[in-house]
Amino acid sequence: MPATATPGTETPGADPAAVGAWLAEQLGDPAWRQASLEPVGAGRSNLTYRVDSPAGSVVLRRPPVGEVAATAHDMGREQRVITALAGTDVPVPKVLASSAGGPPVDAPCYVMELVEGVVPLGDLPPGWAETPAERARAGTALVDVLATLHAVDPDAVGLTGFGRPEGFMARQVRRWMKQWEQARPHLTAADVDDTTAAQLTTLAADLEAAVPQAQRSAIVHGDYRIDNCLFDAADPGRIRAVLDWELSTLGDPLADVGLLLVYWHEPDDEPIWRAAQHLPSPTSLPGFPTRAQVAAAYAERTGLDLTPLPWYVAFGAFKLAVVLLGILARVRAGVVPASMADGLDGAAAPLVALSRHVLAEGLR
Structure with a gap:
C-alpha cells in the first residue's frame, strides 16, 4: 500500500x-x-x-x-x-x-x-553557455518563450475558465497578504522582526491602492525564471521545457515580467538589489541581458506598454517575500524538513525593502 x-x-x-x-x-x-x-x-x-x-x-x-x-x-x-x-x-x-x-x-x-537538458542555477555547467554570445542567446530564448506563452489564446487550447483575469492583480495582492497572515503565527522573531512585519502590511495596502489597469489577459506562469526552464545541452539558445506550473492561471502577463526581474541579477546591482538576491542566478555573467534589455525585448515582442513595470516588480518582490516566509512557517510548524529553510535566514526584510524602493523610485 x-x-x-x-x-x-x-x-x-x-x-x-x-x-x-x-x-x-x-x-x-x-x-x-x-x-x-x-x-x-x-x-x-x-x-x-x-x-x-x-x-x-x-x-x-x-x-x-x-x-x-x-x-x-x-x-x-x-x-x-x-x-x-x-x-x-x-x-x-x-x-x-x-x-x-x-x-x-x-x-x-x-x-x-523526462526531458534532458540544463537547468541554469548559479554556476553554469562546464562547457555550457561559456561565451557571452551564447549567454545572450539564452537570455533571448527566455524572453521569446515568455512572449510566446502570453500570446497563446486560452480559449483555443481549452483553458477557458482557468482563471479570472478581471481584477487579477488586486486579488493577487489580497491573496498574498492572506498567505502572510496565515504564516505569521508560526514564525519567530528571527524569521521576521516587528518592523518588517509592519512594513509588509503597509506595503500590501500601498500596492493595492496603485494597481495598474491590465492591458490584456494571458496565461500566466506565476514563477517564470531562468531556473524554471530546461535548456538544450548543446544549444543555449533553445529552451526544451518550461517547468513548475503550479501557480499558473489567467491574468495580467506583466506579473510574470515583474517577478522575472526580481530574480534577475546584474553585475553592477545597487546594494538594495543585491541584498534581496537570496536565490542564485547566473544572469550577472557577461552576455546575459540587463533588466532593462529584458523589458525592452519583451515589449518589442508583445507590443505592451511597460511604463507601469515598476509596480509589477514591486509586487513580485512582495510576493516572493511572502513565499519565502511561508516556507519558513512550514519548517517552524514541523511539517516539512528543516533543510528547506537553508539560506532563507533574513530573506524577507531585503525583499520588502526592495519592493518599497521600486514602488517609490522605479527600477533604479
Missing part, C-alpha cells in the same frame, strides 16, 4: 514500491515495479522526483508534505495547463499519467516525460 513518508526521509511523500506498482499499472509495463526515486531540486514547493526503472525514466510531481494552501499546489491545474500547451510553441513536457489522490502517494500527483 502507499507509504505516507514523513519529512526527513530520503523521498518524503513518495514510496518507490508504491510508485513503481502504480506506474506498472498505468503505463502497462511490469518493469516499472523495480522503480527507484531521486528528489529533484530543493523541494521547497511542489515535490519533484526522477523515477528510474528498467522500463525507462519519468518525472513525478506531487504537492508538499504537510498542510499547505491547496490553490497554490493544485496538481490538477498544473497538469491541465501543461496538457493544454502541448500543441503550442510553448515547450512543455508530455503528461503520461495522473492521480487525483490515493495511490501512489496519498495525494494528487502526475507523471510526465
Whole structure:
C-alpha cells in the first residue's frame, strides 16, 4: 500500500514500491515495479522526483508534505495547463499519467516525460553557455518563450475558465497578504522582526491602492525564471521545457515580467538589489541581458506598454517575500524538513525593502 513518508526521509511523500506498482499499472509495463526515486531540486514547493526503472525514466510531481494552501499546489491545474500547451510553441513536457489522490502517494500527483537538458542555477555547467554570445542567446530564448506563452489564446487550447483575469492583480495582492497572515503565527522573531512585519502590511495596502489597469489577459506562469526552464545541452539558445506550473492561471502577463526581474541579477546591482538576491542566478555573467534589455525585448515582442513595470516588480518582490516566509512557517510548524529553510535566514526584510524602493523610485 502507499507509504505516507514523513519529512526527513530520503523521498518524503513518495514510496518507490508504491510508485513503481502504480506506474506498472498505468503505463502497462511490469518493469516499472523495480522503480527507484531521486528528489529533484530543493523541494521547497511542489515535490519533484526522477523515477528510474528498467522500463525507462519519468518525472513525478506531487504537492508538499504537510498542510499547505491547496490553490497554490493544485496538481490538477498544473497538469491541465501543461496538457493544454502541448500543441503550442510553448515547450512543455508530455503528461503520461495522473492521480487525483490515493495511490501512489496519498495525494494528487502526475507523471510526465523526462526531458534532458540544463537547468541554469548559479554556476553554469562546464562547457555550457561559456561565451557571452551564447549567454545572450539564452537570455533571448527566455524572453521569446515568455512572449510566446502570453500570446497563446486560452480559449483555443481549452483553458477557458482557468482563471479570472478581471481584477487579477488586486486579488493577487489580497491573496498574498492572506498567505502572510496565515504564516505569521508560526514564525519567530528571527524569521521576521516587528518592523518588517509592519512594513509588509503597509506595503500590501500601498500596492493595492496603485494597481495598474491590465492591458490584456494571458496565461500566466506565476514563477517564470531562468531556473524554471530546461535548456538544450548543446544549444543555449533553445529552451526544451518550461517547468513548475503550479501557480499558473489567467491574468495580467506583466506579473510574470515583474517577478522575472526580481530574480534577475546584474553585475553592477545597487546594494538594495543585491541584498534581496537570496536565490542564485547566473544572469550577472557577461552576455546575459540587463533588466532593462529584458523589458525592452519583451515589449518589442508583445507590443505592451511597460511604463507601469515598476509596480509589477514591486509586487513580485512582495510576493516572493511572502513565499519565502511561508516556507519558513512550514519548517517552524514541523511539517516539512528543516533543510528547506537553508539560506532563507533574513530573506524577507531585503525583499520588502526592495519592493518599497521600486514602488517609490522605479527600477533604479
